[in-house]
Amino acid sequence: xxxADTEAAVEIKDVSFSYDGENDDHAPLYKDFDLVxxxxxxxxxxxxxxxxxxxxxxxLGGELASYHGTVTWSQQLASELDHFYIxxxxxxxxxxxxxxxxxxxxxxxxxxxAPDSIxxxxxxxxxxFKLTAVAERFPLFTSGGQQSRLALARVLSxxxxxxxxxEYLSSLDVNTRQLVxxxxxxxxxxxGTTIVLITHNLTEALKLADRCIILGKKPxxxxxxxxxxxxxxxxxxxxxxxxxxxxxINILRHGIL
Amino acid sequence: MAFFRAKIPALAIYVGIFVAWWLxxxxxxxxxxxxxxxxxxxxxxxxxxxxxxLLKDLGVTGGRVLAALVIASIIGIPLGLFFGYQKKIYEMVxxxxxxxxxxxxxxxxPLLLIVIGVGxxxxxxxxxxxCLLILMVNAATGASLAEPSRVRxxxxxxxxxxNLITEVLFFEALPHVTSALRTSVSYALVLVVAVEMFIGVxxxxxxxxxxxxxxxxxxxxxxxxxxxxxxxxxxxxxSIGLLEKRLLRWLPQTxxxxxxxx
Numbered sequence: 247x248x249x250a251d252t253e254a255a256v257e258i259k260d261v262s263f264s265y266d267g268e269n270d271d272h273a274p275l276y277k278d279f280d281l282v283x284x285x286x287x288x289x290x291x292x293x294x295x296x297x298x299x300x301x302x303x304x305x306l307g308g309e310l311a312s313y314h315g316t317v318t319w320s321q322q323l324a325s326e327l328d329h330f331y332i333x334x335x336x337x338x339x340x341x342x343x344x345x346x347x348x349x350x351x352x353x354x355x356x357x358x359x360a361p362d363s364i365x366x367x368x369x370x371x372x373x374x375f376k377l378t379a380v381a382e383r384f385p386l387f388t389s390g391g392q393q394s395r396l397a398l399a400r401v402l403s404x405x406x407x408x409x410x411x412x413e414y415l416s417s418l419d420v421n422t423r424q425l426v427x428x429x430x431x432x433x434x435x436x437x438g439t440t441i442v443l444i445t446h447n448l449t450e451a452l453k454l455a456d457r458c459i460i461l462g463k464k465p466x467x468x469x470x471x472x473x474x475x476x477x478x479x480x481x482x483x484x485x486x487x488x489x490x491x492x493x494x495i496n497i498l499r500h501g502i503l
Numbered sequence: 504m505a506f507f508r509a510k511i512p513a514l515a516i517y518v519g520i521f522v523a524w525w526l527x528x529x530x531x532x533x534x535x536x537x538x539x540x541x542x543x544x545x546x547x548x549x550x551x552x553x554x555x556x557l558l559k560d561l562g563v564t565g566g567r568v569l570a571a572l573v574i575a576s577i578i579g580i581p582l583g584l585f586f587g588y589q590k591k592i593y594e595m596v597x598x599x600x601x602x603x604x605x606x607x608x609x610x611x612x613p614l615l616l617i618v619i620g621v622g623x624x625x626x627x628x629x630x631x632x633x634c635l636l637i638l639m640v641n642a643a644t645g646a647s648l649a650e651p652s653r654v655r656x657x658x659x660x661x662x663x664x665x666n667l668i669t670e671v672l673f674f675e676a677l678p679h680v681t682s683a684l685r686t687s688v689s690y691a692l693v694l695v696v697a698v699e700m701f702i703g704v705x706x707x708x709x710x711x712x713x714x715x716x717x718x719x720x721x722x723x724x725x726x727x728x729x730x731x732x733x734x735x736x737x738x739x740x741x742s743i744g745l746l747e748k749r750l751l752r753w754l755p756q757t758x759x760x761x762x763x764x765x
Contacts, residue, residue: 309652309655325659326659327659327660333652337650338650338652338653339652339653339656341653341671341674342674342753342754343674343677343753343754344753345753353660356660356661356662357660357661384752384753384754385753386753386754386755387753387755404660
């Protein structure tokens, strides 16, 4: 499968961006950067710390105020709700003053869905993300892993067309990480959700992504763009997994060092 | 039992103070005009409780403090949240507001007497005024420190500016507002009692009575009123503490989410 054969979710064109503002002498973080991300797939963005991964996520989620160039989401993904950036810190996503259950039902209520369909939908998300036991608790009184799962469940509650996950899976413990990977794969397969997975973790990319983009340092460039065409669910024994892993390791090693 | 054991050192201090009080009066080390005996103060307390005057004073002063706090909250908190939402406007008025806050409220009392006149209104207005400023500034600070991601999410979920203020900014500012309420309670009590000493509307109120009893050298009664005023202060502080605990039950004491100011 090549990259170009799916419909585009978002097109980044000629983007330049620098945290230092306009008048810096240093090289900008992004300079004339282009990237097209396909729809209804999982695209992993990899690279070393400081390589601009999170910046790319914020750019995609519309959280960067001033940059040059264009970020164009396709028509059905154009609403800000439909390409939501989930911050590394889940506290920025949920509302601490609402219980876990209220956190998940609140966006749906604000989007004016029918109350009875909301209840069933909220119960499903609570089950899917193993939050039923803490449903009536306030999120800051739950574990870090539960907070992370709540952040994702809250965003998924409004059925976004695309989500950008920033170092999200690494914040989960091993047991729930697999659960969330399975859930994410399900929504991509069933609902055609687009996922951008920003990660430094090779295993996460290999387990979930259809495509893996490796970023090189300042100004950010694309070191490699690899299709990971493996069946789901994946683990180390999946045929082709080791080959894909070796290929990625090679690029990461040469690109970063 | 553990509860009582933990409280024993604190209780011991109160008992110690009481014993010291009793000793210095019983042995005549202090003139009764300066410090009457516990028995005399207790007698005055009993008499004023039986004839109902103490309860009335407590009700009048407590009522004025609560009225001042309610008025200050109703005006100050929404106004502060609005300023936190419209930061541009707040930047314009912030300077004058802080200058205003630095003027002791009591300075304004003579002016209030001209504008409002001697009466219940001028007492409550004077007490409400600094509380309003404190609550407003803290609500504005809290709202402007709101987590931008949550505010943005509220906005893209389609919240109207009004709902953004009531459903997002209000809660973001709440830790600041409750600590402002704590400060306000002390201010309100101090001002109400002080102003009651100046003008005796209806001749009741703890401040009025403290002043009157002292003027007529009824020192045990003066002490009884002072002790009741202190108890009112303690009760108000405990109430605010309970209210804070209830309103912020979603916020762990150690959380840095609300950036609690003291």
